[in-house]
Amino acid sequence: MNITDAAHALVHDYPGGSESLAPRLGMSAAVLRNKVNPNNQTHHLSLNEAVKATNVANDERVLEAWAAERGSAIVKIPHLSECCDSAIVEMMARAWETHGEVGKEIVKTLEDGRVEFQEVNRVKGRIFAHAQVLFNIAARLEGMAE
Template structure:
């Protein structure tokens, strides 16, 4: 999905659509609809508006589309609110599970010496899920870390 289509979908899929989002962005619903209409050549969503739209909706499709257009991915960092030993253990157990899923997908895809696009898609999904789990672990550990210099014995 390209960025223009993603912006259109974010607005139109939001409960209440442009009617409910536009006032929160400081514009009329008609202007917002024009800004996210991929066929409109006179009104354009600014980066600041796209940022606010993403923040209000919590919908990352615009960021995903932009990253995808440049060969990258966007991954949420995960919730660091629960930064206890048990929460970290839970994330590590998830990492083991995701690692196994990735290995299973790669093994299954290569078993017949032919890698299909569908198989590659499953491998990619498993790899991204593993990466998200690693980012979640780092996020929780960062929340637990002492301030720089406190207890640092290096």
């Protein structure tokens, strides 16, 4: 997902959509809809507005899309209270799950004997999601270090 699509999804998936989110951002719903409309060439979210929308909606899709476009992945820094043995076990289970999702996406990509760019992008998305989980495990372990 690119940042334009991520911003559009963030606004429209927010409970109540633009009508509910816009006042929290200090603008009208119509202006917000225009700013996240992928077909609108004249109105865009500013960086500060994108950050505020991400924070208010507690939705990191714009940040994650930007990171993916830059070849990076976001790693959440855990709170000390989240750093425990059970959190590590939970994260390991999530790692096995995301590892399997990478494999499934690769199998789907190779099924017809052709590899298309959108298929590669889907594989890369699964790989980034898996890498995030692995880096989160490392961050949690680091938080447990004495």
